[in-house]
Amino acid sequence: QVQLVESGGGLVQAGDSLRLSCAASGRTFSSYRMAWFRQAPGKEREFVAAIRWSGGSTDYADSVKGRFTVSRDNAKNTVYLQMNSLKSEDTAVYYCAADVHYSPNYYRVSGYDFWGQGTQVTVSS
Numbered sequence: 729q730v731q732l733v734e735s736g737g738g739l740v741q742a743g744d745s746l747r748l749s750c751a752a753s754g755r756t757f758s759s760y761r762m763a764w765f766r767q768a769p770g771k772e773r774e775f776v777a778a779i780r781w782s783g784g785s786t787d788y789a790d791s792v793k794g795r796f797t798v799s800r801d802n803a804k805n806t807v808y809l810q811m812n813s814l815k816s817e818d819t820a821v822y823y824c825a826a827d828v829h830y831s832p833n834y835y836r837v838s839g840y841d842f843w844g845q846g847t848q849v850t851v852s853s
Contacts, residue, residue: 730754730842732824737847742816744851748809750824750844756781761827761834762807764798766820766849773823775835777809787834792818816853821846 736748752759763778777798778787786798797810807824825840833839 730756730759730826730828732826732842732844734822734824734844734847737822737849739850739852740814742814742851742853744814745810745812746814746849747811748822748824748847748849750807750809752805752807752824752826755828756805756826759826759828760830762800763825763827763834763840764807764809765823765825765837766818767823767846768817768820771820773837776822778834779807789835811849814849814851816851819849819851821848 731753733751734748740746759781761778761780764776765773766776767773775789776792777796779798779800795813800807823846824844826842827840831839
C-alpha cells in the first residue's frame with residue numbers, strides 16, 4: 729500500500745504561482761512513477777504531469793508545458809508540482825497518483841494504483 733497526501737492548494741489570481749506537494753508513505757520503494765492529475769467540475773480527470781522516482785524523467789500535458797514543473801525529493805518521499813503563470817482554466821481539484829506496476833499508460837487514470845484525496849486550486853481571472 730502507498731498513502732498519498734496532497735497539500736498546497738488555494739485561491740490565487742491569474743498569473744500567480746503555486747506549488748503543490750504530495751507526501752508518499754507506505755511501500756514507496758515499490759512506486760515506479762508518480763503523477764499529477766486534475767479534475768474540473770463537470771469534466772473528466774485529466775493528466776497533468778508525471779515523473780519517475782528513478783532517473784526523474786518527466787512528461788507533461790500540452791496544456792501545461794512551459795508553465796508547470798514536476799519534481800521529486802526521494803529522501804523526503806515527496807513529489808512537487810510548481811505551477812506558474814496560472815490561468816482560470818487551471819482551476820480544478822489536483823490529485824497525486826502512484827504507479828507500482830510499471831504501466832505504459834502514464835497519461836491515463838487507469839495507469840495508476842494509488843491516489844491522494846486531492847487539493848483544490850482556484851484561479852480567479
